[in-house]
Amino acid sequence: xxxxxxxxxxxxxxxxxxxxxxxxxxxxxxxxxxxxxxxxxxxxxxxxxxxxxxxxxxxxxxxxxxxxxxxxxxxxxxxxxxxxxxxxxxxxxxxxxxxxxxxxxxxxxxxxxxxxxxxxxxxxxxxxxxxxxxxxxxxxxxxxxxxxxxxxxxxxxxxxxxxxxxxxxxxxxxxxxxxxxx
Numbered sequence: 683x684x685x686x687x688x689x690x691x692x693x694x695x696x697x698x699x700x701x702x703x704x705x706x707x708x709x710x711x712x713x714x715x716x717x718x719x720x721x722x723x724x725x726x727x728x729x730x731x732x733x734x735x736x737x738x739x740x741x742x743x744x745x746x747x748x749x750x751x752x753x754x755x756x757x758x759x760x761x762x763x764x765x766x767x768x769x770x771x772x773x774x775x776x777x778x779x780x781x782x783x784x785x786x787x788x789x790x791x792x793x794x795x796x797x798x799x800x801x802x803x804x805x806x807x808x809x810x811x812x813x814x815x816x817x818x819x820x821x822x823x824x825x826x827x828x829x830x831x832x833x834x835x836x837x838x839x840x841x842x843x844x845x846x847x848x849x850x851x852x853x854x855x856x857x858x859x860x861x862x863x864x
Contacts, residue, residue: 691838694846695823701850702770702820708857709769709778714760716782716864721756731780735763770817772810775860783864788813790863791856813856816849 720732737759769778772788779787791797792805800808822828822839830837 690843691841694841694843695828697846698841698849699820699823701853702817705853705857706768706770709775709860710764712861712864713769713778713782714757714764717760718753718757720782721753729780729782729784731777731784732782735760735781770820772813772817775813779860779864785863787860787863791859794859794863795855812852816852819849 717732717735720728725733737756764778767774767778769775776787779785786806788806788810792809795809797805797809797812799805803811819839828838828841829835830839
């Protein structure tokens with residue numbers, strides 16, 4: 683039994699951070715697997731972004747290489763180029779998705795979520811802005827210890843179960859929408 687004296691805020695922060703990390707991992711894996719699938723298909727069927735993926739000639743040029751060897755080298759190159767990248771920011775997510783699909787991912791997400799225009803912002807811009815707020819909070823938790831920047835910088839921003847659940851539900855929903863849209 684938990685008493686009101688127990689501060690669970692760090693557990694909520696950890697859950698929030700892990701939710702975003704899981705999303706990032708999902709994008710990495712989904713894009714890698716789909717790129718490997720496209721690799722074996724005729725170039726005329728490729729999404730426009732797939733053709734822009736740059737591969738050093740040294741990773742593909744070897745006399746007598748077999749087709750399975752080419753796929754292994756291609757996967758290694760994907761991992762090498764994407765391994766240090768973060769697919770969390772809306773524009774980075776969209777860029778990764780364009781490698782495997784011609785779908786405008788934030789437009790699709792906005793439509794599926796029923797996102798409305800806000801002022802001069804289109805529905806897809808609103809969806810990106812809303813997602814960006816989740817990522818900004820994650821970055822604040824991870825890089826700034828979730829501290830309020832106003833002096834004396836000793837107070838943390840509030841976080842509770844409802845805030846965490848809302849973010850995790852949104853992360854899960856966006857993940858499912860992306861998986862269904864690619």
